[in-house]
Amino acid sequence: MPENSPSSPTGTPGAAPANLPAAPLNAQLSVLIVDPNPGLRANLQNMLNQSGVTRIESAVNASTAIKALGRKSFDVILCEYELGSGTTSNEGQDGQQLLEDLRHHRIIAPWAIFVMLTAEGAYGKVVSAAELTPTDYILKPFTAQVLHERIQKAVTRRTALLPVYQLIAQGRAREAIDAAIESARTRPAYALDFARLRAELHTSLKEHDLAETVYGDVLAIKPVGWARLGLARAVAAQGRTLDAIPLLEQLVADNPRLMAAYDLLARCQQERGDAALAKKTLEDAVAISPYVVRRLRKLGEVALEAGDTDGAEKSFRQVVTRSRFSEFRNPEDHVNLVRALVGKGDPAGASTVIRDLERSLRGTPAADTCKAISVALVHDAAGNAAAAVKELKTAVDAVRAGDPLSPNMRVGLAQSCLAHRMDDEASEMMLGALNAGDDALSAQQALNVFVKAGRPDLADGMSRQLRAQAQILLGVADEKRNMGDVRGAVQTLLEALHMAPNNLQVMIAVVGGVLRQVMEMGWDHPLAALAQEQLEHIRALDAAHPRLAALDAEMAAAKRKYGISS
Missing domain, CATH: 3.40.50.2300 (Response regulator)
Incomplete structure (x- = not known):
């Protein structure tokens, strides 16, 4: 709920001003x-x-x-x-x-x-x-x-x-945190607002432990719902899903209208592997607040994962209907609705949705790709493999040409390709899902798609590709470092780590690169935390690795230089 409560109905718009304050609003507004x-x-x-x-x-x-x-x-x-x-x-x-x-x-x-x-x-x-x-x-x-x-x-x-x-807005998050701390001191009436901004800034910097501390400090003063939700988010972001779930369950019980708590609780439940419970949580949220498109979309996705095609159809049909007048319609919603209808044995209904997609979203980015994926689903349901393959090739060609698809839709396309032994196309789509920016799949998530499809051979092949790409990126990072681009080298090393997260050579290079940046350019909390995490990972894989002791010493030296307690 907003911090301010609604006004009492005391008149009608356009009525004469009743005791209007003498001081006018800023005329420049x-x-x-x-x-x-x-x-x-x-x-x-x-x-x-x-x-x-x-x-x-x-x-x-x-x-x-x-x-x-x-x-x-x-x-x-x-x-x-x-x-x-x-x-x-x-x-x-x-x-x-x-x-x-x-x-x-x-x-x-x-x-x-x-x-x-x-x-x-x-x-x-x-x-x-x-x-x-x-x-x-x-x-x-x-x-x-x-x-x-x-x-x-x-x-x-x-x-x-x-x-x-x-x-x-200027990208000066560190200065913004300092300004929020000072402003809370000089303008105490807005102290909680500044604390909230500080916590959100720490979150944006991936400093989830610091965000957790700020939210905890706020809750020690006042048990506001947004701080409780923020605390749960910070805990979940640190991988402590089992700790976050009871916090969220209690928050939902105490604040049944705090809808974002349901969303996070469902996400945690889904990460724990309980799609059915996540679906129930989202259904409870939609029953209270049935008008938020992104929640309806997520409910549809979870319902599909749980095998509830009726529930998925209901959710995605509402998404398509409610999005109809949006400037930001997403043709992927039509694909998901088609997937649900095909899953429940309604090819005629699916064909109607495809016609609506073609008619109402013509010219929208990825609309042609989504149509091809949808038509392939209908052909598959009818047992027309040759026609399905033709549509899948059309979809893959469109993605190659630059049509934007979400990582989840790329996974669905890859799975359809796998069903028709289109191995190269499936691998290509999964590699694209790995390189999709902030929403990218992890390497393990991508490999699991092949394993679940009964194709461990393709998982092994992708692992080799990822290791090869990581090796190339290590070389690129070396070139950047030799040219004095220390930050650029670290960003390239992080890309390599994303490709090959359990590769000792990559992990060691990442820790070394991060520590060099920290020593030359100042302490960076999220990067340092990442380096520490990778050190522990290296230790678990090979406690006798010859570089481990030196990297431990470099980490200790960096902490001493900046007065960071261990």
């Missing part, structure tokens, strides 16, 4: 009104004018709002929840879905003020809107004074936090 109703847009503009705000623009729906926000930034966004209510067909994205897109795709800055306006009394919708953390939400009808006070309060808070936000 820019406001975007998102509302399909021209009369309500005019009323809101009149209320803002009464507060001294004149830099106002309007959007009639989510699509035009996204376009407006893509052209320029606004200080305040006033968004009607029922955005589809003013259209002829009563369809379109609602305010909650718009906010989800804006946050997820980083169209608005973290300091942008987003206020949800709603007269909706449906419990689930209000919870959903609150979950996505608008700055505030106001229940209609309301007075000009209420709007004035809410915006003024949000602007005051933003002014306090803005210096830290700006450092974050």
